[in-house]
Amino acid sequence: MYREPYSFPLERYIEPSRFAQIKKFTQDMPTPLLVMDTSLIEHKYDELSANFPNADLYYAVKANPMPEILRLLKDKGAHFDIASRYELDLMLSLGVGPERISFGNTIKKKSDIAYLYDKGVRLFSTDSESDLLNIAEAAPQARVFFRILTEGTGADWPLSRKFGAHADIIYNLILQARDLGLEPYGLSFHVGSQQRDIGQWDDAIARCKYLYDAVAEDGIELQVLNLGGGFPASYVDPTFSVEEYATEIMRFIEEDFGNKMPHIILEPGRSLTADAGIIIAEVINISRKSKNNMYQWVYLDIGKFGGLIETIDESIKFPIYFEGEGMGDEIILAGPTCDSMDVLYENYRYHMPENTQAGDRVYIFTTGAYTRSYSSICFNGFPPLHAVIFNEGVNS
Numbered sequence: 228m229y230r231e232p233y234s235f236p237l238e239r240y241i242e243p244s245r246f247a248q249i250k251k252f253t254q255d256m257p258t259p260l261l262v263m264d265t266s267l268i269e270h271k272y273d274e275l276s277a278n279f280p281n282a283d284l285y286y287a288v289k290a291n292p293m294p295e296i297l298r299l300l301k302d303k304g305a306h307f308d309i310a311s312r313y314e315l316d317l318m319l320s321l322g323v324g325p326e327r328i329s330f331g332n333t334i335k336k337k338s339d340i341a342y343l344y345d346k347g348v349r350l351f352s353t354d355s356e357s358d359l360l361n362i363a364e365a366a367p368q369a370r371v372f373f374r375i376l377t378e379g380t381g382a383d384w385p386l387s388r389k390f391g392a393h394a395d396i397i398y399n400l401i402l403q404a405r406d407l408g409l410e411p412y413g414l415s416f417h418v419g420s421q422q423r424d425i426g427q428w429d430d431a432i433a434r435c436k437y438l439y440d441a442v443a444e445d446g447i448e449l450q451v452l453n454l455g456g457g458f459p460a461s462y463v464d465p466t467f468s469v470e471e472y473a474t475e476i477m478r479f480i481e482e483d484f485g486n487k488m489p490h491i492i493l494e495p496g497r498s499l500t501a502d503a504g505i506i507i508a509e510v511i512n513i514s515r516k517s518k519n520n521m522y523q524w525v526y527l528d529i530g531k532f533g534g535l536i537e538t539i540d541e542s543i544k545f546p547i548y549f550e551g552e553g554m555g556d557e558i559i560l561a562g563p564t565c566d567s568m569d570v571l572y573e574n575y576r577y578h579m580p581e582n583t584q585a586g587d588r589v590y591i592f593t594t595g596a597y598t599r600s601y602s603s604i605c606f607n608g609f610p611p612l613h614a615v616i617f618n619e620g621v622n623s
């Protein structure tokens with residue numbers, strides 16, 4: 228297969244001057260290290276708000292729950308989507324009121340629903356009868372989102388199958404919710420994370436419209452359409468811009484709903500924080516397994532357990548920058564732990580400049596989402612991924 232000569236498009240991921248500042252800021256810090264540039268999160272938030280001017284943004288806290296980031300988003304007026312009582316405790320400790328919080332996890336214990344309700348949360352999502360009955364008992368009169376099943380086709384990190392239910396089940400749940408004294412508030416779905424096919428929203432929105440109409444005949448007016456997450460970050464594979472996503476998605480909604488537009492909610496996680504993160508790692512070792520082995524193995528001080536679990540099945544291809552000259556060889560990249568599944572990329576081949584040596588630093592871009600929150604607590608004794616905030620002007 229023909230490949231373009233290797234030249235990492237650094238400018239596609241960062242302004243060279245900002246990169247120089249970040250390198251300087253981190254030069255004496257031990258690796259692996261996640262650096263979060265909060266000004267980029269602010270930019271992403273503003274960009275998404277500007278493109279969906281009438282939507283409420285509920286940040287999916289799981290993507291990156293660093294308090295500095297949550298505080299920044301709080302100050303910008305964001306809402307928050309949480310998935311556990313622990314995320315609620317975190318949000319409350321930062322002074323975010325429960326009226327700005329939705330509980331988007333369809334999987335929850337009744338005791339946790341009671342805890343959330345007691346702290347003031349009134350917005351829950353569901354996709355099953357048993358969960359609905361728990362909500363009705365533990366969170367009387369709460370507002371409820373009903374989650375529609377999607378296939379996750381086209382997404383680099385699908386969230387399908389496990390969440391949501393078919394339209395006929397959802398229809399019955401909505402009627403049952405009303406009879407249980409709950410407030411059927413709207414429909415939600417998630418088309419899959421890093422969803423690169425905008426058409427997936429078209430299908431999901433059409434299904435929602437069908438349900439809106441069906442329950443309207445039973446006298447239930449749903450108010451909100453929750454479009455979930457799935458908006459893109461800049462990994463190796465290209466995506467459309469946020470503006471293109473917004474234009475298309477709003478067109479789908481207008482086509483289906485006409486002049487009876489629902490209120491819109493978005494739950495961005497990855498698209499707000501991924502681009503703002505750079506993991507700085509180090510080459511531990513470079514080795515060839517046998518004389519006639521084509522590819523060198525390159526071991527980094529971060530792997531699947533240190534925060535790069537989204538390399539499972541090579542689903543997410545992080546942009547990786549080795550400083551050095553020239554294209555160099557194709558390599559196999561692996562992490563530092565004693566587990567043979569701790570290999571990052573074996574099928575998708577990254578190139579490494581020839582003069583790269585053990586001890587050199589490596590920069591892994593677009594790592595601000597789903598890295599630190601996924602890193603294990605002490606596999607082989609390695610601590611969770613350490614993270615610092617970079618603030619241009621303050622740190623440079």
Ligand SMILES: *Cc1c(COP(=O)(O)O)cnc(C)c1O
Pocket residue numbers: 287289290308331332417419420421455456457458494495496497498
């Ligand atoms: C994870 C999650 C999100 C965030 O998805 P991204 O693709 O990271 O934007 C939004 N909503 C729910 C319910 C989720 O579970």
